[in-house]
Amino acid sequence: MTILGVALLALCTLIGVFLGDLLGVALGVKANVGGVGLAMILLIAARSWLLAKGKLSSGIKLGVEFWSTMYIPIVVAMAAQQNVVAAVKGGPIVLIAATVSLLLCFACVAFLGRFGRSDTPGSDAVAGKSPDAPAPPSGTKA
Amino acid sequence: MLQMIEHVFIEQSLVAAFAVVGGLMLVSNLAARHLTAGRVHGSAIAIVLGLVLAYVAGTYTGGKKGVADLPVFAGIGLMGGAMLRDFAIVATAFEVDVVEARRAGILGIVALALGTIIPFIVGALTAVAFGYTDAVSITTIGAGAVTYIVGPVTGAALGADSAVMALSIATGVTKAVMVMVGTPLVAKLIGLDNPRSAMAFGGLMGTVSGVAGGLAATDPKLVPYGALTATFHTGIGCLVGPSIFYLIVRAIVG
Incomplete structure (x- = not known):
């Protein structure tokens, strides 16, 4: 059903x-x-x-x-x-804060993603060895 | 005649929203195929179209909810509101590869930490550069750069000025909009093509709407992974914004 x-x-x-x-x-x-x-x-x-x-x-x-x-x-x-009008009207302070933090975060994604990919075999072994680390460690951390 | 059609749209608001969004998707997919030769994802065009419509409607009505402020499109508000959005996000978990998600666990935590700290520092520094000197305003604007929910929650907790709050929300909304539009453009450059980087992306960007929209426009398969980490972002931001971050800022600016 x-x-x-x-x-x-x-x-x-x-x-x-x-x-x-x-x-x-x-x-x-x-x-x-x-x-x-x-x-x-x-x-x-x-x-x-x-x-x-x-x-x-x-x-x-x-x-x-x-x-x-x-x-x-x-x-x-x-x-x-979305309140797109407010976003557009916010002016330079809004644009600068949003753009710079966004660019830095994009760079971090590139960095973390690459870091993750390069040691995939290693982290495989780690993941296999630690059954005490359940699916969402991000959840327990929160 | 026109009034009768309007009446049907208002009475059947959610059904009307399905039809309108469906039409928007159809047009976007056709545009993606014929105008960009499939290079741009149809959903990316649809999301940008949605934002453009929200802007047009916002200037017309003066409201805060874009198209949903027009009575005939009120159903869009229900369809794209938090309730159905969260319901559909949860449903995407059905296709999550548990092994992949588990593998990216620690990466997700690192991403969440960086994604909260970096935007806050940038937002706070921008506030200082624009002449704000009190710890409350600096913290509120910094928190707004984390997400548009963390900003007002932090501001309300600290008793910030309403103009500062508005600025803080606008920063968060701008970031969310930029994530939606910008992600498909930089996806290749930053290697956003696998579940692992999608989880890092979700944790770093935070804004659930931005992450969801951005990933949907890049590769819908990545949405659940990004959403899984992004959903913790706002909670963590609300936790540390009015507490640790505020205390640190106050210690620095006095």
């Missing part, structure tokens, strides 16, 4: 966002900390669990995959409702 996939996705999202809120409260922050990321991890876990049990039906897949393919149109809709 397709609705089961949609419901699974909804459940993962709700639990993840709730946990993100809890994490925010625990850390004393007025924001959701990693809620979507936690929801994604839940969905990944649910998928492998269903797969292992042999219960990943085509209906469930359809329900989730439909929404993942709707992602780009949703992003387009999101772009269409």
Whole structure:
């Protein structure tokens, strides 16, 4: 049943966002900390669990995959409702701060990506050796 | 006649949004294929078109929500709002390669740290260069360079001036828009073509909307990896902005 996939996705999202809120409260922050990321991890876990049990039906897949393919149109809709006028009107301070930080971050992506690629065989071994480092260390760090 | 069509659009707002965005995607894909010979991704054109429409609508209505401020396009606000956006982002995790994600774990943490510290320093220095001398304003503008949510959250926590807050939000929004538009252009140059660098990218850029839009326009397969790290970015920024960062800035400027 397709609705089961949609419901699974909804459940993962709700639990993840709730946990993100809890994490925010625990850390004393007025924001959701990693809620979507936690929801994604839940969905990944649910998928492998269903797969292992042999219960990943085509209906469930359809329900989730439909929404993942709707992602780009949703992003387009999101772009269409940004406050672009404010961004344009902000003036030089806004442009300078945004451009410089962006360029530096792009450079870091290039650096980190290359660094990652060059030692892929090494980090493979490391990843294999440390089962105590679960899927999202970025989550536990947050 | 026109009024009746308008009525249908308002009553069926979300359905109308599906039709409008679908049309926009179709036009963009055709443009990508015939005008750029497939060199530019159709979704990149669609996102830029969306931003242009948001600008046009924003100047026309004077509102803050782009096209969604026009009653006939209110459904775009629902379709592209945080609820469905997060729902669809989570769905993309279904195609995540667990091994890849795990492998990039430490890289993701490094990227998150750099992606919070570097923009903050740049934003703070820019604020100083433009004559701001008080720790609250400098911190708020610096936090805005992290993401447009970290800026106002930090500003509100520190009691910043509303003009400074607006500047801080504008910095974050500009960054998000630039990430959406700029990413496909520099993707090759910075090696953004694999899950590992996408996770680094998500952690560094932070802004979920920017990362999502930028990666969607570059290679939709990379979206979940970028989103996975980016989603922690804002939370971390909100955590350190009004606390550690503020204390450091105050210690420096007195």
